[in-house]
Amino acid sequence: MRPLKDILLTTFPDLGLSPKITDALTAAGLTEPTPIQEKAIPLALEGHDVLGLAQTGTGKTLAFGLPLMEHLFQMKGKPQERTAKALVLAPTRELVNQIADNLRALTGETRMKVTTVVGGQSINRQINALARGTDILVATPGRLIDLMDRRAVDLSQTRQLVLDEADQMLDLGFIHALRKIAPQLGTPRRTMLFSATMPKQMEELSRAYLSNPQRVQVSPPGKAADKITQSIHFISKAEKPKKLREILSKDLDALTLVFSRTKHGAEKLMKSLVADGYNAASIHGNKSQGQRDRAIKAFRDGTITVLVATDVAARGIDIPGVAYVINYDLPEVPDNYVHRIGRTARAGREGEAIAFCSPEEGDLLRQIQKLMKIDIPVASGEAPAMGQGGGKGRPSGNRRRGGGQGQGQGQNKAQAKPGNGQRRRRRRAA
Incomplete structure (x- = not known):
């Protein structure tokens, strides 16, 4: 039998996702993966670390979100107090909210819990939300470190890490925050890094936090969308x-x-x-x-x-x-x-x-x-x-x-x- 990544994919069910996830996709009117999803999802489902390069607006959220949900769906048990099974880091509050909204639209039947923590909002409310534990934590690095310092979140059981728009994290100086967060995560873990550009620092970042990553790219860095x-x-x-x-x-x-x-x-x-x-x-x-x-x-x-x-x-x-x-x-x-x-x-x-x-x-x-x-x-x-x-x-x-x-x-x-x-x-x- 050919590996999953070698099979020509035309629809989401072809990926071998759980029925609850594919049903949620169908209900949302999503039936065919975008190029970045078609290339990244099979590799992630096979357990590889993934380095994804694609311009904005190409569907990167589901490229990491669907395999993330699939892995969590197959895990037994609810998250323990103050823990998160998966962590998604994004550089801005707007992007965190956007990612969380897209994931929540598909998690209804799975009963997965998606929690966001960002600056500019009540930290006490976020502490209370994390006290019950969460399946997927979507966060900005600065606020997450604030919560870590207050011992409001324990990342030792987090085995899935996603860095979205990682190049902008570098631009905004979040590399120091990442160096503080990453050692607190559980091991072994699977890491996915997505970026629109690939500066030299990104190569260094991928070597530091990804293990033998599979690289997928659907458009050259610096290229605008065709339309x-x-x-x-x-x-x-x-x-x-x-x-x-x-x-x-x-x-x-x-x-x-x-x-x-x-x-x-x-x-x-x-x-x-x-x-x-x-x-x-x-x-x-x-x-x-x-x-x-x-x-x-x-x-x-x-x-x-x-x-x-x-x-x-x-x-x-x-x-x-x-x-x-x-x-x-x-x-x-x-x-x-x-x-x-x-x-x-x-x-x-x-x-x-x-x-x-x-x-x-x-x-x-x-x-x-x-x-x-x-x-x-x-x-x-x-x-x-x-x-x-x-x-x-x-x-x-x-x-x-x-x-x-x-x-x-x-x-x-x-x-x-x-x-x-x-x-x-x-x-x-x-």
Whole structure:
């Protein structure tokens, strides 16, 4: 009999998952695995450590969630007090909540318990929830360490570990937290690591925490989703507010995600849009968890049509209806551009990514295009000269708005490992 990983998979039942899990998938309208799920799930079911590389919006949560649930479903007994059978670590509160929601939608028939712990919420309430034990604990590293220090959680019986969006954990400085958490886990354990990019530090991380991992990859690092149409406007910083309103006014009912580089800039931009009559809200590091949750819910429901965010939300928003992503400010880290625009064209839909580039941002654009190995089509304006922001090369001559799709592969290794000063600036900006 051929190994499971060698069998051509076309539907979830082909994977050999328990009927309760496949029934839950069918009830949710999910019948066919995505490419990352098709490659990762069989390996995980066979017990391998898995290193998964895939762009955002490709179904990574179920790629680790389904084999995780299957292994736990076959384990006998309820979790003991203050323990967790499996741990999923994610870098942001939004991503933790997103993962937990997706898992809970499938755990009803299995009676598995999914618990979340994140900063910005009552730690006493989380202590009470953990006191009863849980099957799957989804957490941000910082809050989990707070709970460990209070002896509110015991990870010695945790034999399943998932690191989701691990590259962003590195960017946000969570590597030290991971070094404190990992030794507390039970052994032997199975570890799955998922990431959208593969900088040099990620290779080191996988060697440290994964045992002979099976690597699966469905798209080259630095490549945007095929259904994202990209374009760029070369304008001055002073012209950005006018151009933003011009674009928003063309489709007032569309869900539009606008990225600002800093917390202050995001809040200021949001308030100016509200003053001009737009249904806008903002999420960034200065907002409480409740404020961020309410803003995302309103955005998902369509009550708010414009959400202004910093990179803290670049990988924590999974809303299929996002039609436009506007990079009001270009990110300082090229990889973040890919993560930002990955908020649109989700679940097989099409989307549009529009970027503004001022003369001061010419070098940032050059780094982004080098990473993605494309020239983003120009919608308006002229690229800055080499002496203005360090712009290099000539963008595509296609001047239609949204005149092309991002294609390419590879990774700018020179940009993959930012210096300490750059990481500090990034944390303040979140």
